[in-house]
Amino acid sequence: EVKKGDLIATVSGNARSLLTAERTALNLMQRLSGVATRTRAAVQEVDGTGAKIVDTRKTTPLMRTLEKYAVRMGGGTNHRIGLFDGVLIKDNHIVAAGGITQAVKRAKAMAPHTLKIEVEVENFDQLQEALEAGADIIMLDNMSNEDMKKSTQIIAGRAITEASGNMGERNLRDVANCGVDMISIGALTHSVKAMDIS
Template identity: 55%
Template sequence: MTGHAPSNLQFPHHLVAALIKDALAEDLGLAGDITTNAIIAPDDVTEAVLALREDGCIAGLPLAEAAFRALDPGISFAAELRDGETAHAGSVIARVSGSTRTILSAERVALNLVQHLSGVATATRHFVETVHGTHARIVCTRKTTPGLRAFEKYAVRAGGGYNHRFGLFDAVLIKDNHIAAAGGVSGAIELARAANGHMVKIEVEVDTLTQLEEALRHDVDAVLLDNMAVPELKSAVARAKTAKPGILCEASGGVRLVTVRAIAETGVDMISVGALTHSVKALDIGLDF
C-alpha cells in the first residue's frame, strides 16, 4: 500500500465536541470508570503509544486526541503521522502522556473512532490504487453510520477517494423508487427540475439502456448506471457521452475490489462503493503502555 495525505484534506472540527461528549457519556455513564478509579491513584501519570497491528491508512487522529483531552485538557498527545498517511504494522502513530486514569478511561472511545475511520481510509486506498491509471474516481455513498457521516466521508478523502452528496439536501438523486412513484423517468426528472433552482445538480439512476435513452432526453447533469454488466456499462457510457458530452457517468451496485478495475475501464467518471462505509473492517490499532 502506498500514498500520502491528500493536500486538501479538511477535518470537520466543528462536529468533534458533540461526538466525543456523547461517546464518553455512553461509556462512563453515571459512575465513571469504576475499575480504573479503584486501581489507579489520582496523581499517577504514564506514557503510552497508539500502535498499528497491521498495515493501513490512518484517519481520525484528531478524534483520538479530543477523547483524551475531553477528560483532561492537560494530556499531551503527539501524532507521529498525519491522517491520510500509510504505515506498516508495528508503527507508532501517536504518543500520549499524562494522567493514567484519563488515558485508561478515554482509551476505548479514542481507539474505536480511530480504528473505524482508519478502516474506512484503508479500504478506500485499496480501491483507489486498484483503479489507478483510469479516469474513474472512487466515491462514497450515504450508507454511513448514523452520527458519523461527516467523519466517515472525511476518512474516504483521507484514503484518496471522493465524496458523493452528503445528504438528501445538497443534490437531487432520482432513484428507482422515485421513478416508480412518479410513473416513469421523464415524469420524475421534470418534477425535480421544476422544483429546484439552477444551482442544484440532478442525477438519475437507470438500470437499462432504454431508461438511459429516456433520461438523456432531459436536462440532467449525471446518470447513475446501476448494476449493469461491464459490456452494457461500456455501451451506456459511450451513448451518454455522445448524446451529452459534459454529462457525468457513475457506476454503482455491488462493486467489489475484484471487479472495480473492469468497471473503471468502461470510461465511467465515478464508481460509488457503499462498502467503504457500511461494511468496512476496523484497522487493528492498540494502545500500549
C-alpha cells in the first residue's frame, strides 16, 4: 500500500532521455496504479466471503498484459487473457450455434480437453441447459441478487459460478454473499480513474 508522499520509484540515466520519457512513464504508472487501487478496493469489499474478484478482456488496446498485471498487484485474479486460454460462450455464440447444448457440444469437440468451457446465462432455463450440457463455469449475467442466490443453490457445486454485468456499480459484498465463486468487473480496466503521480 502506498501513501501520499511515499517514494515509489527511482530512476537514473541520461538526463535528456529521462526528461523525454518522463511524462509517458508517469502516465503509464498513473493508469496502472489506478487499476491496482480499484482492484484492491473491490477485493477488500468481498474479503472473507470466498468470492474472487476477476478482470475481463475489456482492456486498453496494446496494454492488456500490463493492466492484467496491475489487477494481480491489486489482489485480483485474471480471467482470460485472450480467446486462446478459455472458451466463453456468450449470447451471440448461442444464437449462432442454435442453442446452449449445441454450442457446448461444438466447443468440447474443438477445444483441447484442458480448456474450461464457460457459458453465459441470463435466466433459469438457460442455467439448467448449461448444467445439463456440462459447462465447467456458469456466468450469471445481469441477474438480480435474488436470482443469483437461487442460481448458486441450483448449481450446488456442479460448476464454478461467476457473477457478471455492471458489477462495478453494485454492492460487491451483497453479490458475493449470493454464493458466487467469482465476480468479474470490466470497470477494473475499462473505466478506471488514474492515480495522481508526479
